[in-house]
Amino acid sequence: QLQLQASGPGLVKPSETLSLRCIVSGGSITYGGFYWAWIRQPPGKGLEWVATVYFDGTSYYNPSLKSRLAISVDPSKNQFSLSLRSMTAADTAIYYCARQGGLGATGGPDVWGQGTLVTVSS
Amino acid sequence: QSALTQPASVYGSPGQPITISCTGTSSDIGGYKYVSWYQQHPGEVPKLLISDVSNRPSGVSDRFSGAKSGNTAYLTISGLQAEDEADYYCSSYRANGTLVFGGGTKLTVL
Numbered sequence: 001q002l003q004l005q006a007s008g009p010g011l012v013k014p015s016e017t018l019s020l021r022c023i024v025s026g027g028s029i030t031y032g033g034f035y036w037a038w039i040r041q042p043p044g045k046g047l048e049w050v051a052t053v054y055f056d057g058t059s060y061y062n063p064s065l066k067s068r069l070a071i072s073v074d075p076s077k078n079q080f081s082l083s084l085r086s087m088t089a090a091d092t093a094i095y096y097c098a099r100q101g102g103l104g105a106t107g108g109p110d111v112w113g114q115g116t117l118v119t120v121s122s
Numbered sequence: 123q124s125a126l127t128q129p130a131s132v133y134g135s136p137g138q139p140i141t142i143s144c145t146g147t148s149s150d151i152g153g154y155k156y157v158s159w160y161q162q163h164p165g166e167v168p169k170l171l172i173s174d175v176s177n178r179p180s181g182v183s184d185r186f187s188g189a190k191s192g193n194t195a196y197l198t199i200s201g202l203q204a205e206d207e208a209d210y211y212c213s214s215y216r217a218n219g220t221l222v223f224g225g226g227t228k229l230t231v232l
Contacts, residue, residue, distance in 0.1 A: 046225045047160075052221070108158025108214075112169075
């Protein structure tokens with residue numbers, strides 16, 4: 001059974017860089033042509049797609065966040081990561097990692113990790 | 123990037139059907155058959171209900187169905203049950219590898 005586990009620092013200071021990691025278990029990140037995504041959800045608000053990566057490094061970013069984002073993948077460790085620079089209070093959210101279903105990067109997420117809460121505060 | 127438009131709230135009585143709309147543009151919903159719907163109970167992870175406009179994953183109740191017309195997608199829940207009370211989100215592919223979600227709809231079962 002495929003499982004995803006996101007991890008992060010929990011608390012980040014304003015202007016700092018957030019680093020998140022998602023470990024995939026129960027299946028290979030290189031198998032099946034699946035893409036892997038980060039989605040976030042501010043407390044009490046809706047879902048926002050952040051970025052997507054393929055095992056070969058192909059990546060896509062939310063245009064609203066692109067200038068601050070970097071997504072990467074490490075097939076040897078079966079994990080992918082996200083970096084978000086210049087954090088502000090508006091970036092406070094639960095960050096979920098997920099597998100995207102369907103062909104290419106077209107499908108919505110079909111398997112979600114539990115998410116990790118990131119709070120931006122001094 | 124702008125989100126897809128969903129009603130903030132919908133209400134229904136047990137046993138009745140309800141439909142939630144999700145409106146986008148020809149650059150997302152109208153241009154592709156890649157609309158998904160999610161259910162999220164408080165404090166829980168979103169659960170995929172519908173993929174590719176109308177496909178229901180294994181294990182999802184057949185009371186949930188999806189459709190699309192032009193730039194608007196629809197999620198219909200037939201025979202409302204108390205446990206259907208939750209937030210519902212749509213998502214769509216929007217070209218160049220990007221995804222977009224709707225703002226979410228809170229379903230209240232009266």
